[in-house]
Amino acid sequence: MNWADFSSAVFNFSNYGELLPLFRDTLLAGAILGLVGGLVGTFVMMRDLAFAVHGIAELSFAGAAFALLIGADVMFGSLAGSITAALLLGAMGVRAREKNSVIGVIMPFGLGLGILFLSLYQGRSANKFGLLTGQIVSVDSTQLSVLAGTALIVIVGLALIWRPLTFASVDADIAAARGVPVRTLSLAFMFLLGIAVALSIQVVGSLLVLALLITPAAAALQVTAAPRMVVLLSVAFAMISTVGGIMLALGGSIPISPYVTTLSFAIYVVCRVAGAWRKRRGWSSRPSMAA
Amino acid sequence: MTQAAPSVITLKRATLAYGARTLWQDLNLDVRAGEFLAVLGANGSGKTSFLKILLGMSTLSSGQIMLDGVPVKRGSRAIGYVPQQKHFAPDTAMRARDLVGLGVDGDKWGFRLHGRAYRQRVDELLEMVGASSYGKIPVGMLSGGEQQRLRIAQALASNPKVLLCDEPLLSLDMHHQKAVSALVAQQAQANGTAVVFVTHEINPILEHVDRVLYLAGGRFTLGTPEEVMRTEVLSALYGTHVQVLNVEGRLVVVGRPDTVIDGHLSEELLGETVHQHGAHELGNS
Numbered sequence: 001m002n003w004a005d006f007s008s009a010v011f012n013f014s015n016y017g018e019l020l021p022l023f024r025d026t027l028l029a030g031a032i033l034g035l036v037g038g039l040v041g042t043f044v045m046m047r048d049l050a051f052a053v054h055g056i057a058e059l060s061f062a063g064a065a066f067a068l069l070i071g072a073d074v075m076f077g078s079l080a081g082s083i084t085a086a087l088l089l090g091a092m093g094v095r096a097r098e099k100n101s102v103i104g105v106i107m108p109f110g111l112g113l114g115i116l117f118l119s120l121y122q123g124r125s126a127n128k129f130g131l132l133t134g135q136i137v138s139v140d141s142t143q144l145s146v147l148a149g150t151a152l153i154v155i156v157g158l159a160l161i162w163r164p165l166t167f168a169s170v171d172a173d174i175a176a177a178r179g180v181p182v183r184t185l186s187l188a189f190m191f192l193l194g195i196a197v198a199l200s201i202q203v204v205g206s207l208l209v210l211a212l213l214i215t216p217a218a219a220a221l222q223v224t225a226a227p228r229m230v231v232l233l234s235v236a237f238a239m240i241s242t243v244g245g246i247m248l249a250l251g252g253s254i255p256i257s258p259y260v261t262t263l264s265f266a267i268y269v270v271c272r273v274a275g276a277w278r279k280r281r282g283w284s285s286r287p288s289m290a291a
Numbered sequence: 292m293t294q295a296a297p298s299v300i301t302l303k304r305a306t307l308a309y310g311a312r313t314l315w316q317d318l319n320l321d322v323r324a325g326e327f328l329a330v331l332g333a334n335g336s337g338k339t340s341f342l343k344i345l346l347g348m349s350t351l352s353s354g355q356i357m358l359d360g361v362p363v364k365r366g367s368r369a370i371g372y373v374p375q376q377k378h379f380a381p382d383t384a385m386r387a388r389d390l391v392g393l394g395v396d397g398d399k400w401g402f403r404l405h406g407r408a409y410r411q412r413v414d415e416l417l418e419m420v421g422a423s424s425y426g427k428i429p430v431g432m433l434s435g436g437e438q439q440r441l442r443i444a445q446a447l448a449s450n451p452k453v454l455l456c457d458e459p460l461l462s463l464d465m466h467h468q469k470a471v472s473a474l475v476a477q478q479a480q481a482n483g484t485a486v487v488f489v490t491h492e493i494n495p496i497l498e499h500v501d502r503v504l505y506l507a508g509g510r511f512t513l514g515t516p517e518e519v520m521r522t523e524v525l526s527a528l529y530g531t532h533v534q535v536l537n538v539e540g541r542l543v544v545v546g547r548p549d550t551v552i553d554g555h556l557s558e559e560l561l562g563e564t565v566h567q568h569g570a571h572e573l574g575n576s
Contacts (some may be wrong), residue, residue, distance in 0.1 A: 046384055160401055167397035170385055174374055174445075177346045178398045179366015221382040225429035230384040 012251035019250050029139045030242035032151045033203050033212065037242070038235030039158055040196040041217030043189060046169040050214050052089050055103035056197045058110035059085035061206035064131050065117035074131070075146060079198040085110070086194030090187045114206075134205035134257035147202070150195055157192045161185055166227070203242060204257045211261040212238055219268040222275035237267045296323040299369075299452045299485045300345070305354035307340055314340060315511045318354070320504065324452065325483040327476060327499050329490060329516075332506030333547065338489050341506070342457055345487065346372060359452045366398065371446030371484075373456040373475075376439055376463065381431040388413050388426040390441050394448030416444040420474060436467030443474055447484075454478060456488045460495055468495040475499070493520065494541045508548075520544075 044053055063081020067074045085106065092102055114131070139147070158165075167175040168182045176182045200212040216237035220230045245260030298321040306316035314337030322328050332338045343349035344356060347365035356362070359369040371394075379385070392413050396403060403409055417423045420440040425433060430441070439459050446454055456475060460468040472488075476499035479486045488496055493503070493516065503519040505512045505528060512519050512528050519525070520542050522535045534545040 042384065045382070162402060163397055163399055167393045170383065170390070170393065171374075171377075174372055174393075175397065177348065177366070177370075177372045178394075180398050218382075221384055225382075225384055225386050225431070226427075227384050227386075227389055 034239030034242040037212035038238035057206040062113040065114040082198040083194035086190040090190030215264040219271040222271040301357040303355040336506040368449040371451035394445030
């Protein structure tokens with residue numbers, strides 16, 4: 001493949017004006033997923049669940065592959081897999097070390113199951129690959145409404161538990177002393193996280209969910225610690241990544257996930273540099289006083 | 292403290308036992324508004340349990356405990372809890388004022404509707420503990436002493452009757468220990484908040500303490516520091532000969548049977564407590 005082939009495969013904007021309206025639903029789906037990813041991501045960072053997200057994604061992949069095999073709805077299979085995994089992890093102890101080893105055990109098992117189901121599947125191979133690396137290039141309006149409805153559940157759920165969940169995430173002991181139901185909240189969040197993971201898999205695939213659920217929030221945390229700004233930036237970054245990624249991918253012959261992950265990575269790098277610069281300039285400087 | 296002040300914590304014949312092991316029994320105690328009570332004792336003496344019971348997160352084996360006239364219950368706004376200093380990751384999405392804000396409405400469901408009242412209250416609390424100048428700095432970038440000031444502000448957010456401090460000076464240097472304990476004591480005096488200060492080290496708070504509850508070996512002793520921190524009293528409590536020394540104004544308990552497992556005297560304190568360590572070693576050999 002020479003450079004011309006490469007660039008026309010990666011960036012191809014011929015007939016762009018005509019293509020764009022056709023993908024209106026896809027772009028909307030991307031925006032919704034960006035919103036969910038950005039919101040959930042802030043709590044994933046706060047609760048140190050990056051590895052758990054990865055583990056949930058692999059089981060979600062197994063669920064989706066099973067659904068594909070038996071001819072059921074892939075979205076449903078993916079949801080079933082990730083919610084099961086998320087609740088399982090949520091119910092299992094709180095100690096990070098223990099949790100990590102459990103995730104490490106579950107993850108390859110899920111991936112292995114998924115590969116088994118996929119190799120048994122006789123259908124189109126594009127579907128197989130799509131589960132791992134992202135698939136939906138064209139979303140029909142039914143899919144869009146299912147997606148939007150599910151996303152709404154996550155957003156409303158998060159809004160209801162926002163403050164106590166923040167409290168419990170930052171300081172579980174004190175929150176518990178204040179009467180916050182720390183354990184129930186943890187399970188509730190894992191449930192919402194399971195849904196969010198299954199949704200994100202639709203865009204970027206199970207191997208790349210972290211690009212939607214971690215990177216935007218991690219980038220935001222590099223440049224601000226004000227909770228409201230973290231959420232706003234995280235959502236903005238995630239939406240720029242998904243919508244931008246889809247728009248860049250429209251003309252080319254490549255799946256959207258590389259565009260999404262590259263955009264989200266680029267944003268992170270910029271934020272990281274900006275954050276380092278800000279720290280050097282004295283982020284924490286204050287009028288001197290005895291503490 | 293005056294005797295007329297109302298009692299905010301009342302324990303009646305309170306007993307805590309795990310199976311056959313009794314941590315303390317028949318504890319009768321009244322803590323009055325504005326009083327500063329230090330709870331001392333070794334690891335495993337029931338200090339932490341005492342605290343959990345006050346917070347309503349654990350129950351007595353028998354007896355009664357009342358907080359501000361009603362039986363204790365979890366999440367009571369009559370109690371403010373100041374924990375040990377803990378490490379915050381540098382990328383924690385919290386500024387100093389947000390940490391204090393958790394005490395104001397962190398336990399409420401849904402979104403905040405009264406933003407202005409919330410901000411005013413947080414400003415007020417920051418002012419109260421002298422933390423206004425670093426309100427907008429991420430908590431991960433603050434010193435241990437600064438963090439503990441914020442914890443006190445957070446605990447005071449609900450205007451509690453009782454400030455419950457759980458080793459809040461641990462891992463602070465001497466200078467910050469003094470400042471933080473003075474802040475707590477000032478709260479007790481100015482607002483009549485009762486202070487229950489759980490610690491293994493009485494020296495940093497000695498000048499503020501009204502009474503000491505000393506827990507050891509399944510028993511307890513209650514009284515002023517002068518009454519409790521004496522060789523014969525603590526020897527009787529421990530059931531073995533221990534000695535209370537006054538080393539340049541610092542009280543040192545020598546020969547406690549629990550010193551070997553008392554891992555609290557960690558390196559951060561080493562500079563300040565070199566006498567004490569020396570004394571411990573002497574006592575043990």
